[in-house]
Amino acid sequence: MATKKRNAFYAQSGGVTAVINASAAGVIETARRYKSRIGKVYAGRNGIIGALTEDLIDTSRESPAAIRALKHTPAGAFGSCRYKLKGLDESRAQYERLIEVFRAHDIGYFFYNGGGDSADTCLKVSQLSEKMGYPLQAIHVPKTVDNDLPITDVCPGFGSVAKYIAVSTREASFDVASMAKTSTKVFVLEVMGRHAGWIAAAGGLAADKTHPIPIVILFPEITFDRDKFLAAVKDKVERFGYCSVVVSEGVKGPDGKFLSDQGLRDAFGHAQLGGVAPVIASLVKESLNYKFHWAVADYLQRAARHIASKTDVEQACAVGKAAVEFALKGHNAVMPAIVRTSSRPYRWKIEMAPLADVANREKMMPREFISEDGFGITDACRRYLTPLIGGEAYPPYKDGLPDYALLKNVAVKKRLATDFKV
Amino acid sequence: MATKKRNAFYAQSGGVTAVINASAAGVIETARRYKSRIGKVYAGRNGIIGALTEDLIDTSRESPAAIRALKHTPAGAFGSCRYKLKGLDESRAQYERLIEVFRAHDIGYFFYNGGGDSADTCLKVSQLSEKMGYPLQAIHVPKTVDNDLPITDVCPGFGSVAKYIAVSTREASFDVASMAKTSTKVFVLEVMGRHAGWIAAAGGLAADKTHPIPIVILFPEITFDRDKFLAAVKDKVERFGYCSVVVSEGVKGPDGKFLSDQGLRDAFGHAQLGGVAPVIASLVKESLNYKFHWAVADYLQRAARHIASKTDVEQACAVGKAAVEFALKGHNAVMPAIVRTSSRPYRWKIEMAPLADVANREKMMPREFISEDGFGITDACRRYLTPLIGGEAYPPYKDGLPDYALLKNVAVKKRLATDFKV
Numbered sequence: 049m050a051t052k053k054r055n056a057f058y059a060q061s062g063g064v065t066a067v068i069n070a071s072a073a074g075v076i077e078t079a080r081r082y083k084s085r086i087g088k089v090y091a092g093r094n095g096i097i098g099a100l101t102e103d104l105i106d107t108s109r110e111s112p113a114a115i116r117a118l119k120h121t122p123a124g125a126f127g128s129c130r131y132k133l134k135g136l137d138e139s140r141a142q143y144e145r146l147i148e149v150f151r152a153h154d155i156g157y158f159f160y161n162g163g164g165d166s167a168d169t170c171l172k173v174s175q176l177s178e179k180m181g182y183p184l185q186a187i188h189v190p191k192t193v194d195n196d197l198p199i200t201d202v203c204p205g206f207g208s209v210a211k212y213i214a215v216s217t218r219e220a221s222f223d224v225a226s227m228a229k230t231s232t233k234v235f236v237l238e239v240m241g242r243h244a245g246w247i248a249a250a251g252g253l254a255a256d257k258t259h260p261i262p263i264v265i266l267f268p269e270i271t272f273d274r275d276k277f278l279a280a281v282k283d284k285v286e287r288f289g290y291c292s293v294v295v296s297e298g299v300k301g302p303d304g305k306f307l308s309d310q311g312l313r314d315a316f317g318h319a320q321l322g323g324v325a326p327v328i329a330s331l332v333k334e335s336l337n338y339k340f341h342w343a344v345a346d347y348l349q350r351a352a353r354h355i356a357s358k359t360d361v362e363q364a365c366a367v368g369k370a371a372v373e374f375a376l377k378g379h380n381a382v383m384p385a386i387v388r389t390s391s392r393p394y395r396w397k398i399e400m401a402p403l404a405d406v407a408n409r410e411k412m413m414p415r416e417f418i419s420e421d422g423f424g425i426t427d428a429c430r431r432y433l434t435p436l437i438g439g440e441a442y443p444p445y446k447d448g449l450p451d452y453a454l455l456k457n458v459a460v461k462k463r464l465a466t467d468f469k470v
Numbered sequence: 471m472a473t474k475k476r477n478a479f480y481a482q483s484g485g486v487t488a489v490i491n492a493s494a495a496g497v498i499e500t501a502r503r504y505k506s507r508i509g510k511v512y513a514g515r516n517g518i519i520g521a522l523t524e525d526l527i528d529t530s531r532e533s534p535a536a537i538r539a540l541k542h543t544p545a546g547a548f549g550s551c552r553y554k555l556k557g558l559d560e561s562r563a564q565y566e567r568l569i570e571v572f573r574a575h576d577i578g579y580f581f582y583n584g585g586g587d588s589a590d591t592c593l594k595v596s597q598l599s600e601k602m603g604y605p606l607q608a609i610h611v612p613k614t615v616d617n618d619l620p621i622t623d624v625c626p627g628f629g630s631v632a633k634y635i636a637v638s639t640r641e642a643s644f645d646v647a648s649m650a651k652t653s654t655k656v657f658v659l660e661v662m663g664r665h666a667g668w669i670a671a672a673g674g675l676a677a678d679k680t681h682p683i684p685i686v687i688l689f690p691e692i693t694f695d696r697d698k699f700l701a702a703v704k705d706k707v708e709r710f711g712y713c714s715v716v717v718s719e720g721v722k723g724p725d726g727k728f729l730s731d732q733g734l735r736d737a738f739g740h741a742q743l744g745g746v747a748p749v750i751a752s753l754v755k756e757s758l759n760y761k762f763h764w765a766v767a768d769y770l771q772r773a774a775r776h777i778a779s780k781t782d783v784e785q786a787c788a789v790g791k792a793a794v795e796f797a798l799k800g801h802n803a804v805m806p807a808i809v810r811t812s813s814r815p816y817r818w819k820i821e822m823a824p825l826a827d828v829a830n831r832e833k834m835m836p837r838e839f840i841s842e843d844g845f846g847i848t849d850a851c852r853r854y855l856t857p858l859i860g861g862e863a864y865p866p867y868k869d870g871l872p873d874y875a876l877l878k879n880v881a882v883k884k885r886l887a888t889d890f891k892v
Contacts, residue, residue: 064648066641094651122641124648131652214871219488219544219773222874226486226546229516230553235769253871325766326745343768344747347657351641354777357870437870448779448859449636449675452644 053085054156056375057099058107059092060124060191061131061162061169065205066212066353067364068161068191069118069125069453074368075159075189076107076115085376090153090460094127096160096169100142100468102149104460117453119365120443122353125455131470133169136179145468146173147182152463157185157375161368163192163203167383168407174381187371188383188403191364193350195246198409199401200385202436204367205350207360210250211437212352213239213294216345217254221261221292224341228290234281234332235292236342238325240349242298245269245413247349251294252425253433262288263424266328268298269413270422272307278335280423285338295328354450358439363396370398394435475507476578478797479521480529481514482546482613483553483584483591487627488634488775489786490583490613491540491547491875496790497581497611498529498537507798512575512882517551518582518591522564522890524571526882539875541787542865544775547877553892555591558601567890568595569604574885579607579797583790585614585625589805590829596803609793610805610825613786615772617668620831621823622807624858626789627772629782632672633859634774635661635716638767639676643683643714646763650712656703656754657714658764660747662771664720667691667835669771673716674847675855684710685846688750690720691835692844694729700757702845707760717750776872780861785818792820816857 058075060068072091079086091105092098098105105126107115118125133139150158160170167188174186190197195206217237224235241247245267255261262284266272284291299307308324325342332340363386370384385401388394417429425433443450480497482490494513501508513527514520520527527548529537540547555561572580582592589610596608612619617628639659646657663669667689677683684706688694706713721729730746747764754762785808792806807823810816839851847855865872 060648064645097651121644123644127651128648129652130649211870215776216770216774218871218874219775220769222543222545223486223769223773226482226550227552229519229549230551237770256869256871259874259876323748323764326748341768342745342766343770344764344766345770346763346765347642347645348638348659348765348767348770351645352638353641354637434869439870440864440867442862442864445862447678447856448633448861449640449678449681452640452681454681 053087055087055154056089056157056159057092057150057155058089058159059095059098059161060126060128061095061160061166062128063193063350064124064128065191065193065350066122066208066356067204067361069121069123070361070364071161071189071191071204071368072125073115073118074365075372078369078372082372082376086157087154090155091126093457095129096131096133097129097470099149100145100470102462102464104153105457106460109458110455114453114455119361120353120441121452122351125453126457132165133172136172136175143176143180147176147180148464150184151182153460156183159187159189159371161189161191163194164197164408164410167197167403171381171403171407174403177380185375185380187375187379188406189367189371190383190385193247194241194244196244196410197406198411199406201388201396202363202386204360204364206246207357207363207436208352209240209247209349210433211357212349212355213247213250213345214253214437215355217251217263217292217294218259218261220343221254224290224292231339232341233285233290233338234340236325236329236340237292237294238297238323238344239294241268241296243268243410245296248294248296249413249417249425249429250433250437253430253437262291264291264293265423265425266293266295266299267413267418267422268296268300269418272299272301274331280421281332282336293328295324297324299324353443353452356441357437358441359394359436361441366398374400391431391435394438475509477509477576478511478579478581479514479572479577480511480581481517481520481583482548482550483517483582483588484550485615485772486546486550487613487615487772488544488630488778489626489783491543491545492783492786493583493611493613493626493790494547495537495540496787497794500791500794504794504798508579509576512577513548515879516549518553518555519551519892521571522567522892524884524886526575527879528882531880532877536875536877541783542775543874544773547875548879554587555594558594558597565598565602569598569602570886572606573604575882578605581609581611581793583611583613585616586619586830586832589619589825593803593825593829596825599802607797607802609797609801610828611789611793612805612807615669616663616666618666618832619828620833621828623810623818624785624808626782626786628668629779629785629858630774631662631669631771632855633779634771634777635669635672635767636675636859637777639673639685639714639716640681640683642765643676646712646714653761654763655707655712655760656762658747658751658762659714659716660719660745660764660766661716663690663718665690665832667718670716670718671835671839671847671851672855672859675852675859684713686713686715687845687847688715688717688721689835689840689844690718690722691840694721694723696753702843703754704758715750717746719746721746775865775874778863779859780863781816781858783863788820796822813853813857816860
């Protein structure tokens, strides 16, 4: 257990979310409350790359108001990166460099805010203390819109994407319902989630007892069956006059290839980088001759802090806070996990999960969350998802726009004479 | 001037918006306040088609709370349609049928809620009184996300789309800025506006003095210049590390063809119905080799009542109210127009515009609203747009989702023995 006052390192990793900055605020605000134990919190500029290149941000230069504002600011305030450290043997130079930088800045705490790959990196960093003789506690702070980390009931970031997709699906469905008599009958919305259908499932929440919206969901877990799909859409249009389709970017055909990977070429023969929504829309048009519209939400869904889930914001903040508290209790190689104690009313708490149980394991949608026909969600799925999109946490507005925070991000003076190429 | 108590007809026409139902509420609530002059308000089910087929909805069967809830409900609560009436000579059977239906239900007021085409239809209906000897007052209620109606300073529906696009562009820009070091450097957002660049211009609001976001806008008013565009993107990426591109669906190349109309074919040679965003993204990738992401907002932008502009909601309601008041004062062939009396602070009022001056005229973006290089908005444009996205008007939520109204839409008993094929 660390008793000497040491500095902390915090970094954001992988795809950002609407609430990852709320976790940053949770880490920094909590660390500031323990000034006798934790010196400064240094953030990696662009994630772990900031550590490797000794490009550290001094978060102590930010006012309490600026750190508080992170709770309503989407994306990664310090910059993120896609950079995976391999095993200690393969990437020895990187790990040695990390130790060198950490030693130079007296960093004793490593907080890594990311998804599955980052959990693996964090686990490896946690082993450095023993393997390389440098005292360091590494705590993973969970984050991923994909909701595919094990143990934790939900991943911070997911609830807000789920809310955005549920709201957007409901709104667009109202639109197509209005137009269906003479115009658009099918609306296709492409959503994220390459491996797991959690985000696509959230589209199913758009329909409920008081809003009987016909929705067909295409999950990556279910192999695309052209005929069954077209029959499902036709049935909805005949019964309701219209149909909304929510399609995961990760849907694959019977050949195991992504549907979006259609080898499209433009008139000049250039490869065209398409999404799956236009593929599905074209199929509907060609086979059923329904007028259609399609949308691809892409970054809009994971950056949509304006319609973030209040529950998600609170949980993102809580895992940041818990990470620091775990560190102060002397823990290493752990992650704060969200444990659901009740669905109705929704109650949750934070517990400690060993990182070894988290890293390199993906949590897929249970089959019992997908309806028997493969195109919808079950009541069990609805019970799981509904609390996660609960509550609104609107950002402040100025001149009609959300007043998102931009930090000063002042660099810490370098102490090493050496550069490191990443 | 009508003095006898007669019924009113209200219909929604063309593409729906986040606030067209607020105009419906304005019409219905105001009519209900003049019970001695206006009997019932009948809404056309699916727009003018409802009138032609005698499929009328009795709005008097809806509670005051249900009508009030329309103010926070997007899309067309009574159904809309794309159906253009031609001139009296070409479409005589349709006009005669309208008179027949109106006579059967003692309809003396015709309120038509739509854009340019609908204004033209409304004008023709206003002439029926004289030409076909049936007393009728026709008032047009302006609506269009395209913001291309003349005379009125703004079209209800536009402000909310503008707010959605400005907010989304800011949010996605924060996202790509976070990722740019090792991953996505260019984000492309496709927005509506086939003829006029008003919606694309709103993307420019995402950047301001405190949020210096690099944005390149592609307007339909400016012929696409591949080399100039690529140079602009390259310059932004080199200076800021990333770039957001907001592209109107209506952008055309030097050959006068839509960029989206690329004759895409899939691996099997089937025509692919694509948007312009993937075309632009592919171009950036191929020419500059920047990693990219792209989104197509489509219906999400015009249905996004969850982030509607408060100003827009108020104006939509006000034009509905004014339409009824104009009718009660005996006017025919007019439209309530929004007149801006001050930009800072924003002040506006409703005046009466002759429909003859509105129909068949499109208001394009003035060239002085587009920056000299053709890729941005000017201060004059900013002064025009900013008040239109002002204020938030959040809908009520239930279980994490907006609680949008679904009306009973009870049909009025038919009085005619004849059918009409549309």
